[in-house]
Ligand SMILES: Nc1nc2c(ncn2[C@@H]2O[C@H](COP(=O)(O)OP(=O)(O)OP(=O)(O)O)[C@@H](O)[C@H]2O)c(=O)[nH]1
């Protein structure tokens with residue numbers, strides 16, 4: 001298992017990424033057992049299309065950080081910033097991660113490709129989580145797989161980023177996927 005980023009107890013570091021305003025900070029706050037670290041600052045467009053986020057007043061400028069216990073495993077969740085001008089943080093945030101959640105909004109699926117490509121290029125096991133909004137419309141899992149060109153082994157999970165139990169189910173799915181995707185080391189005799 002990866003060491004904790006702080007030198008604390010051993011655990012799993014996971015990354016949470018997804019487009020601007022998809023609900024990353026909300027998700028970390030919903031599930032963290034410590035007061036989550038947030039780096040919110042007042043929102044300005046800064047080159048991003050924020051027309052679909054009319055009520056959004058703050059954005060993450062560095063990262064989100066939360067910690068929780070998942071079936072006896074300490075999980076450290078690091079969320080990426082959504083605005084493009086802060087994307088330079090991603091490489092630092094992803095260091096040492098063993099898996100990722102890509103959070104998607106079906107109203108703007110096209111904004112998810114950059115995030116999926118990034119995580120796939122890092123060869124990290126990942127889960128796609130669909131955060132539903134009131135006007136999300138109906139997508140089946142098969143529709144989503146096709147629209148996002150997802151490999152068959154990638155789990156697709158519905159989540160309500162505001163709901164602790166829903167987020168926990170998502171993180172359990174990710175931890176199980178990470179374990180299933182990790183080769184078992186050859187035994188030493
Ligand atoms: N209806 C609904 N609203 C949500 C949900 N998740 C988040 N929101 C709202 O969406 C808004 C954006 O959420 P954030 O958590 O700031 O999104 P983010 O992905 O961290 O945004 P950036 O850091 O700017 O990229 C907030 O006003 C949330 O209350 C959800 O599951 N359903």
Ligand SMILES: [Mg+2]
Pocket residue numbers: 024025026059060064081082
């Ligand atoms: Mg955020």
